[in-house]
Amino acid sequence: MSVATLGSVRRVARRVRNRLVGGVVVLLYHRVASPKRDPQLLAVSPDHFEEHLNVLRHLGRVVSLEQAERDLRAGRCPRRTFVVTFDDGYVDNLTHAKPILEKNDAAATVFVPSGHVGGRPFYWQTLEWLLLDAATLPGELSLTIGAQRHAWSFNQEGYGGAVRDDGADEAWNVLDRANPTPRHGLYRELCDLLRPMAGGEREAVLGALAAQLGDKGSEARRASAKRGGDADAGRVVDVDELNALASGDLVEIGAHTVSHSMLSRLPVDEQRVEVRRSRAELEAWTGRAVRSFAYPFGSRIDYTGETIDVVRDCGFDRACANVPGVARLGVDPFALPRFLVRDWDGDGFARRVRQWVSE
Numbered sequence: 001m002s003v004a005t006l007g008s009v010r011r012v013a014r015r016v017r018n019r020l021v022g023g024v025v026v027l028l029y030h031r032v033a034s035p036k037r038d039p040q041l042l043a044v045s046p047d048h049f050e051e052h053l054n055v056l057r058h059l060g061r062v063v064s065l066e067q068a069e070r071d072l073r074a075g076r077c078p079r080r081t082f083v084v085t086f087d088d089g090y091v092d093n094l095t096h097a098k099p100i101l102e103k104n105d106a107a108a109t110v111f112v113p114s115g116h117v118g119g120r121p122f123y124w125q126t127l128e129w130l131l132l133d134a135a136t137l138p139g140e141l142s143l144t145i146g147a148q149r150h151a152w153s154f155n156q157e158g159y160g161g162a163v164r165d166d167g168a169d170e171a172w173n174v175l176d177r178a179n180p181t182p183r184h185g186l187y188r189e190l191c192d193l194l195r196p197m198a199g200g201e202r203e204a205v206l207g208a209l210a211a212q213l214g215d216k217g218s219e220a221r222r223a224s225a226k227r228g229g230d231a232d233a234g235r236v237v238d239v240d241e242l243n244a245l246a247s248g249d250l251v252e253i254g255a256h257t258v259s260h261s262m263l264s265r266l267p268v269d270e271q272r273v274e275v276r277r278s279r280a281e282l283e284a285w286t287g288r289a290v291r292s293f294a295y296p297f298g299s300r301i302d303y304t305g306e307t308i309d310v311v312r313d314c315g316f317d318r319a320c321a322n323v324p325g326v327a328r329l330g331v332d333p334f335a336l337p338r339f340l341v342r343d344w345d346g347d348g349f350a351r352r353v354r355q356w357v358s359e
């Protein structure tokens with residue numbers, strides 16, 4: 001048999017074996033909440049989350065990330081095995097998601113960026129407060145981002161007073177092609193510009209933006225916190241809440257760097273600090289071993305082979321990406337694929353899961 005034929009026979013055999021043995025569908029959630037505004041589409045409502053768990057129980061079994069990864073490594077992985085993960089450590093993972101996980105006896109891993117515990121909001125949240133919640137904004141803004149100066153001017157008709165009260169602006173999200181007002185365009189543009197920046201530089205830009213908005217930013221933030229009683233909108237757990245989340249044997253805490261930076265943009269020494277420190281801090285706070293990691297943002301451009309080496313060297317056993325796919329035999333345990341879950345109802349979720357497992 002020629003080498004080429006042998007190669008293709010092996011490929012077919014692997015495909016058949018994968019079909020028979022199945023694989024692991026790792027799900028990626030962020031928030032379980034019903035915020036008034038969700039421009040990044042991070043929230044799944046508590047009702048929908050419960051429907052999702054019912055669907056998973058109906059279709060197969062939910063196991064911990066650790067068990068699934070160990071089973072894959074050992075070459076035994078039943079069909080339709082599901083893993084639930086959350087990125088970013090939002091407080092609603094404790095208040096809303098955990099009771100539903102407990103009710104359904106479903107395990108989950110929550111990846112927490114340690115530098116945000118008990119304090120600093122994510123930049124996308126700050127931009128939402130500063131730009132989308134403020135009633136009025138100044139006509140001129142300028143920011144230096146990287147080495148580049150960016151300036152925007154807006155007339156007050158189209159910008160400052162443009163948030164409608166019919167709910168249309170609140171339903172807007174970044175997947176919509178159009179921007180209902182220039183301020184939505186600015187929010188989108190700044191999210192893109194800040195994403196690749198290191199944590200400290202990003203904070204400096206947000207500080208400069210807040211300074212130009214004067215009191216308007218903090219006013220908007222106060223108003224946002226009051227609105228609909230959603231005082232915890234977008235907040236990450238504090239240390240006590242982290243411990244409450246970790247207590248029991250259903251929720252594993254995983255690391256997600258310190259500052260939620262795009263690791264591929266950092267020198268390797270700084271990557272190592274981000275990865276090692278996040279693990280050390282989470283372990284010190286919880287008194288539990290932290291063995292799982294998730295790359296911030298997690299797409300293929302957000303981490304490199306060097307990053308994988310750093311994560312392995314720092315003592316982790318596995319790491320999750322944010323790339324869709326079923327984890328099958330032979331998968332790299334340091335690049336586990338995950339399917340991003342949106343706020344679908346049970347039927348919509350079941351349809352997608354069936355499609356994923358049949359791929």
Ligand SMILES: [Zn+2]
Binds near residue numbers: 088256260295297
């Ligand atoms: Zn994240």
